[in-house]
Amino acid sequence: MKDKTPVLELQDIDMSFGPIDVLHEISLKVQEGEVLCLLGDNGAGKSTLIKILCGVYKPIRGAILMDGSQVEFNRPRDAADRGIATVHQFGGTFPLMSIGRSFFVGVEPTKKWGPFTFFDRKKANEIAVKAIQDFGITRIDDGNRLIGGLSGGERQSLAIARAVHFGARVLILDEPTAALGVKQAAHVLRIVNEAKRRGLAVVFITHQVLHAMAVGDHFAVLIRGGIAADFRKGDKTREEITDLMAGGETTEDLEIEFAIRDGPVEGRPHSAAP
């Protein structure tokens, strides 16, 4: 493994809200063309960590480095300007806007006609549709469709395509697959792979181990605000990761618990090794 300078690096980040310590001594790195999976149970501090990465919160201690030099994010715009793009659970946030319009919110393409500036809808639609088709979503061919009419997976994919189009270098995905069905989730995972292939650094937040293993190169497990494990692809099995996330409580323990509660079950599908 050659040691390139990571695109994004966190060093000993601490975060608290008043008296509540939410994160302690978080150190992470992610490189170009690499997917870092951030795993953790609900309440582990994943969302808080992302909000630090995208400039919503400022950590009380620790440093954020980009390309090896320290940076400071005072507001989300600062992070966005440095190429950090965040895609939230529900992807497109403007359900009643068209694909073309929402793609260019804040950076509208314009054309001049006399003294008037016009929003160039045709160009906006063409670019948006092309960007998403380049990611393999060929079903979308009309930029006038409303975001709210797309499927969950399509919305996620559009949001990722948008980030890439506008030159994002780091893509942060907060539980992009949590609300999706199996097929839709597979869709989004393919898009994540494509983003990685194009050289983006991806931080992928999830509590679904299978989804993480499908795209991850590097994994970090967060438990109660601390990093409990940090390992690379192939170092651990799915059961080991699941156990780690549960914080010591093993899947076997859970199975015994189920068995006691539900009575003995014949042919309960056992989780086979991936």
Next chain:
Amino acid sequence: MGILSLDSLIRRPEAGAFLGMAFVFAFFSIFGGATFTSFAGAASWFNVAANLGIIAIPIGFLMIAGELDISIGAMVPAASMSMGIISGFYDLPIMVGVALTLGFGGIVGWINGMIVVRTAVPSLIVTLGTLFAVAGLTLFMSIVLTDTTAVSLAAPAWAKAVFGKFYFGSYQVIIAWWLGLTAIYIYFLHFSPWGNWLYAIGGDRESARNAGIPTNKFTILLFVLSSMSAAFVGLCQTILFNSAQVSTGMSFIFNTIISVVIGGVLLTGGFGSVIGIFFGTLTFAMVNQGIYYTDFDRNLSSLIVGVMLLIAVLMNNTFREMALRYSGPKQAN
């Protein structure tokens, strides 16, 4: 851009508004007799529509942005009085009266906007406060300055021609203002890049801000616009009728909101069109005035408006569903 198919027309936010207007027009054409549609008869509903419409479109913008401004109910009569006091009672030039009155409207709008973006108080409550504050201030100032609650104003001919005069017998000049402003607003919302900002703010304010849109400034400007529009309507009325009295303009609050909703703007924000609001305003004015041409009891106009409003809200939801479901032009091969 493809041909305008029936399907693509029906998906537009103004589709319902247009159908409603066509229905109301047909209804009063039949029951109102020939006078409703006659040139002189139509003036009555065009006048009502123009006075309402100039305020309704900015209110529609606020509603698309997810805000509301009910202080316009006090702003219209306050501007009327202010115009009368400055250019009538004190006999200052008309343009001074116009400038100061619009300026006053702008300040009230700015205060509304500042409070809304700086605090988490809903704009309904903030503007309810300024509604009462402006109403009280108007009465107080009128008594203190003029010792009466009514003032007269004799505007020069040019000012009457521009701001308040009847043309072709009974058409108020404000109709021309309404049509001109509507054209500008259509450009602003549907063709300029700033229209995109308005939809984005109404759709998700947080994301819009993160995308670099100055959401606070924009919101404050919308409040300034609605307040100044109300002030403009008030001062035009004073110049038209050569007088102003302390009165209430509370009907403007409901009538603008009704016009906007009938016009297809969603109460949840993020969706709507200027043409829809334009149709909604005309529809409201037709019902409001058309009843006088029929044999029906005039109280029935409120009943009709109420029913129309309910139908509009239900239809708006349906049209929204249809717009969301639209998945591109169907290939016919």
